Amino acid sequence: MQPAANLNHAAVQVEDDRTGLTPETLKRAFLDNLFYIQGKFPRLATQHDYYMALAYTVRDRLLQRWISTAAAYTEQxxxxxxxxxxxxxxxPQLGHNLVNLGIYDIVQQAVADLGLNLDELMEQEAxxxxxxxxxxxxxxxxxxxxxxxxxxxxxxxxxxxxxxxxxxxxxxxxxxxxxxxxxxxxxxxxxxxxxxxxxxxxxxxxxxxxxxxxxxxxxxxxxxxxxxxxxxxxxxxxxxxxxxxxxxxxxxxxxxxxxxxxxxxxxxxxxxxxxxxxxxxxxxxxxxxxxxxxxxxxxxxxxxxxxxxxxxxxxxxxxxxxxxxxxxxxxxxxxxxxxxxxxxxxxxxxxxxxxxxxxxxxxxxxxxxxxxxxxxxxxxxxxxxxxxxxxxxxxxxxxxxxxxxxxxxxxxxxxxxxxxxxxxxxxxxxxxxxxxxxxxxxxxxxxxxxxxxxxxxxxxxxxxxxxxxxxxxxxxxxTNGVTPRRFMVLSNPRQTEMLNRTIGDTWVSRLDELKRLEAKAEDPSFQHDWHMIKQANKGDLANYMAKQNGLVINPESLFDVQVKRIHEYKRQHLNVLHIITLYHRLKASPNLEVPPRTFIFGGKAAPGYHVAKLMIRLVNGVAEVINHDPAMRDRLKVVFLRNFNVRLAQRIYPAADLSEQISMAGKEASGTGNMKFALNGAVTIGTLDGANVEIRDEVGAENFFLFGLTAPEVYALKAQGYNPWDYYQGDPELKQALDSILVGTFSRGDGEVFKPLIDSLLNWDPYLLLADYQDYVACQERVGQAFCDRTHWTRMSILNVARMGLFSSDRSIQDYCRDVWRTPAVPIELTDHAQLGE
Ligand code: OAK
Missing domain, CATH: 3.40.50.2000 (Glycogen Phosphorylase B;)
Incomplete structure (x- = not known):
């Protein structure tokens, strides 16, 4: 690889190279670490060497705080x-540490001056x-x-x-x-x-x-x-x-x-x-x-x-x-x-x-x-x-x-x-x-x-x-919470910049302040900018999906996303039943007016959990059929994004329109993905389960798509003797969806592949997919209609962000401190580490 030309001329000096934050000091420190820790010079250095040099440069800047903190705790x-x-x-640690140290922009500039790209360096981190x-x-x-x-x-x-x-x-x-x-x-x-x-x-x-x-x-x-x-x-x-x-x-x-x-x-x-x-x-x-x-x-x-x-x-x-x-x-x-x-x-x-x-x-x-x-x-x-x-x-x-x-x-x-x-x-x-x-x-x-x-x-x-x-x-x-530093500031710079411009930047550590956005929810020019940000984020994810899955995705389509561990109780297969239903409807009535949708899945199955692995296979089987059907072009796409992890999560949440939180009521303890989506302007479709209940209370019932049995209804139905077969027989669309899986439509004609999955649904269905199916599909129709009204949808999106302040992990920790831990805060003064020995 060609070394960045401007790296060859930089002099190595030692001064305050381990703490300084000026662009010049950062660049010097970076090169110093490249030479003396990685043992490389620019002509030989790989992108990974540059990443390591930068990571050590950032770590040095953490060490002064780290030592001062340890000293204060010990002393007190x-x-x-x-x-x-x-x-x-x-x-990944690099980007998150840059955000928390408040040096993201300056470091981005410093590495750019050296002919490097911060995003590419961050990609190097395992x-x-x-x-x-x-x-x-x-x-x-x-x-x-x-x-x-x-x-x-x-x-x-x-x-x-x-x-x-x-x-x-x-x-x-x-x-x-x-x-x-x-x-x-x-x-x-x-x-x-x-x-x-x-x-x-x-x-x-x-x-x-x-x-x-x-x-x-x-x-x-x-x-x-x-x-x-x-x-x-x-x-x-x-x-x-x-x-x-x-x-x-x-x-x-x-x-x-x-x-x-x-x-x-x-x-x-x-x-x-x-x-x-x-x-x-x-x-x-x-x-x-x-x-x-x-x-x-x-x-x-x-x-x-x-x-x-x-x-x-x-x-x-x-x-x-x-x-x-x-x-x-x-x-x-x-x-x-x-x-x-x-x-x-x-x-x-x-x-x-x-x-x-x-x-x-x-x-x-x-x-x-x-x-x-x-x-x-x-x-x-x-x-x-x-x-x-x-x-x-x-x-x-x-x-x-x-x-x-x-x-x-x-x-x-x-x-x-x-x-x-x-x-x-x-x-x-x-x-x-x-x-x-x-x-x-x-x-x-x-x-x-x-x-x-x-x-x-x-x-x-x-x-x-x-x-x-x-x-x-x-x-x-x-109630759980999530950190806005990683899941907003780091992962969604466009939305962050707009929030900062509108309500100042103090919301990052006082998430309640997002409330002040409410005043903007009806403002057409604000709505326009908000929409453009979501479109840009969707464009980025579309490019990623093009690279990863070789698919052309329309960023104007509704991005309908379910990313989380694959588990029967989380009901990814209920989502799939809706996709198949929509597919059948569109095949039967090509003029049906529904907005184009991209269904995006991601998540790992436990290696020994066979049914969960079949669920992944089903998503991919449905994707293969729909994505190759010319009649579905520009209407439906199905994407399974491999290897869902924190880094990929950070790409996905900012690009979502709809967040799928569809577990059987009474099974999901809380959910935290639901919070990350809503904080990035996605609207939720969900059951009254886990923290969905509180999210809906906060954002308002009119800004949340609710469906399905409640926890008490689930217990009552089970107590009275639930028979999935009744639902199968009683709903032609449901029957058609399940039958199509069973005859091998999504497994290249092999009727055996998904048999265990379908048998389990028809005979037992412990998570009541069949009972919730009809209400879910009806609710998805309302989602589709709402999405067609851009002003209405954008308003919902803004209000979701504005009203999610409660779900900062800062609030959760304050609750633990007050009610359980009784730990007072200990502010830290930076100490000159040379003095600490005394
Ligand atoms: C994993 C192994 C054993 C027990 C629980 C888990 C687990 O990950 N539970 C999840 O914890 C999250 C954080 O509290 C909740 O949001 C999820 O609902 C819950 O499934």
Missing amino acids: GSRTVAYLSAEFLMG EPGLGNGGLGRLAACYLDSMATLEVPSLGYGIRYEFGIFRQDIRNGQQVEVTDKWLRLGNPWELPRPEWAVDVKLGGHTEAYTDRSGRYRVRWIPYQVIKGVPYDMPIAGYRTNTCNTLRLWSAQAPEAFDFEIFNSGDYLGAVQDKLSSENLSKVLYPNDNISQGKRLRLAQQIFFVSCSLQDMLRILARQGLALSQFSQKFVIQLNDTHPAVTVAELMRLLMDEHGLSWDAAWDITQRSIAYTNHTLMPEALEKWPVDMFGQLLPRHLEIIYEINHRFLEQVRARFPDDSDRLRRLSLIDESGERYVRMAHLACVGSFSINGVAALHTELLKQDVLKDFYELYPEKFNSK
């Missing part, structure tokens, strides 16, 4: 949120896809908001060597490719080997009496694994705060290797090292499904134990007593993946630090809060007691003791209610015995929350009903 012993999550779906979907992305948004709100926080998780797989599509089907995101190095992390800790696994326990005659337990593990922390900086938006995401990587401990080396079993030692490192090798690619694998449980105890030991180290370092643990830290459990925290904290406090049961329990219960993220029964984690005991013998003993004391309390409150005892027990004894992780989390926490109003109500009435009756005071609702 600040109360800190420890956010424990098996997933952090961070997405995104850290350390999550599956909603839960992992929420954790990432929350880190951004905690830093922005100056809330001391540490994210704790796993540094998976392979994140979520890359999705390829071959012959219309999903193919998984491993995600080697660390292959070319990760400039956004600092290893901290000096803070490595050991984690024990397996083996057995022994009771003994200590010198003061107390009963104690010692755990003799079978295996010890070393956890090495890697720190990522988390910069707040235009604050000096830079918090930390600390991810643990598994290694074999040297001391352990030595013993085996000495015994001469070299290959055995290497084998052990490999098996230790397996622990942080790969993210389990399931969303809302628990597989119950031993390695997954090992991952959970691994990162939980590392994180708790790290907190205890920090506590000691700050000269605080164990009894002050819950003043220093509040631990938020992101679903039950880290729920073993309850037993591990007890073990550390008792077995390693000599505390009594009562003292340890008091600290544990005061320190832990639990967020539930799902109503799906198959996602509720439970571990076979045998497996649990083999891997964590000491934890199982502790859990038995917690359970014993807990059930005593229940017995005292509800005498003679053995059913209730059975339902509440931490151990499921209805067949094979299991440890119920949600129960452990509920008993060990002072706070239990759902992630949207409806979700929390359903937890109270159904999934966690017995716990609600026991501990009503623990329950609270925290």
Whole structure:
């Protein structure tokens, strides 16, 4: 590749090259990093080298804040949120850090001066896809908001060597490719080997009496694994705060290797090292499904134990007593993946630090809060007691003791209610015995929350009903939010510029201020500009689809988008039934007046989830037929965008007209894609599920396309005996749609391919697609009509943005701080790092 000419002449100098923000300093620093970190000069440098040089230049500018923040927290012993999550779906870091540091434009200019293109450099970054979907992305948004709100926080998780797989599509089907995101190095992390800790696994326990005659337990593990922390900086938006995401990587401990080396079993030692490192090798690619694998449980105890030991180290370092643990830290459990925290904290406090049961329990219960993220029964984690005991013998003993004391309390409150005892027990004894992780989390926490109003109500009435009756005071609702920095400022610069021009730029950290747009909703010239921005964004996505899918897409068509994990409960196949219906209608009546539509799908299916994979195949099968039918040209197009990830999400949301949020009511805990779409001016078609309910309340029923059964109606229909066959027989269009799939219209004549999918719909239909079909199709007709009235549609789009302020993750975090964490903000003053040693 030809080097950019102007790079050859730049001189390398050292001055304030690590902190300075003038274009000249940035350019010098960039070249310095290219030479001294990448070890390249422009003629040899690849685009990736330039990306790395720029990333280090930006990281240097974060470090001053990072060090000042750490120093302030240490000095002040600040109360800190420890956010424990098996997933952090961070997405690319370069652009986001540029936005939060407020240096996007200046850096863009600096690299342009050097003959480079910032967009192209950002494309070089391998995104850290350390999550599956909603839960992992929420954790990432929350880190951004905690830093922005100056809330001391540490994210704790796993540094998976392979994140979520890359999705390829071959012959219309999903193919998984491993995600080697660390292959070319990760400039956004600092290893901290000096803070490595050991984690024990397996083996057995022994009771003994200590010198003061107390009963104690010692755990003799079978295996010890070393956890090495890697720190990522988390910069707040235009604050000096830079918090930390600390991810643990598994290694074999040297001391352990030595013993085996000495015994001469070299290959055995290497084998052990490999098996230790397996622990942080790969993210389990399931969303809302628990597989119950031993390695997954090992991952959970691994990162939980590392994180708790790290907190205890920090506590000691700050000269605080164990009894002050819950003043220093509040631990938020992101679903039950880290729920073993309850037993591990007890073990550390008792077995390693000599505390009594009562003292340890008091600290544990005061320190832990639990967020539930799902109503799906198959996602509720439970571990076979045998497996649990083999891997964590000491934890199982502790859990038995917690359970014993807990059930005593229940017995005292509800005498003679053995059913209730059975339902509440931490151990499921209805067949094979299991440890119920949600129960452990509920008993060990002072706070239990759902992630949207409806979700929390359903937890109270159904999934966690017995716990609600026991501990009503623990329950609270925290509606999810998303960060406007990534999902508006970074991803939608055109809309951002227009908002800034109209209402100033303070909305970015006070999203309520979007309200001021309402005054503009009727203004024809504002509407015109708004429409042009959406068109430009759609043009960009059309170009991307042309490149990726080889399709010519009309940017004037209605972009009807459903991007999210592929799951039956999310009902992508209901969307497909509507497309097929529209296709049949257009074939039968070519003069039918409907606006041209482009149906856009994206999302990954869990590799072992066959029906979800069939759903992808169905979308692609329908796409193949419709996109090749000359009669459909300029009328319908269907696109499946491969490998939906954070980077692709950022391209899609700004270009959407219609956001599909069509899960069966009572199944989607919240949804957060729904928020990202609406904040980018898409109008929602959706059921009364998850946060859709609150979104509709905010944007107004007239600016939201509602259809479908409500959660109570869903329960009633199921209770009365739902028969999908009745709907199939009773609706000719539905019958025609399903029949056409069954006879192979969308599988090149092969009637077998989609049989399992259709059989399941006709005989069982657990997510009531057939019951909601008619209302959905009717609602889509109203969407089509509304889209034809551009003024009306644009007004809806503007009002959606104007009224979405509630769904900033800043608001969610403020709610957690006020009701759960009680963590005051700690503003950071930048310190000269040379002085910090004193
Ligand atoms: C994944 C694995 C186990 C349990 C839950 C999940 C998960 O991703 N849940 C999702 O969490 C999001 C954030 O709270 C919600 O918006 C989604 O509705 C929910 O499915």
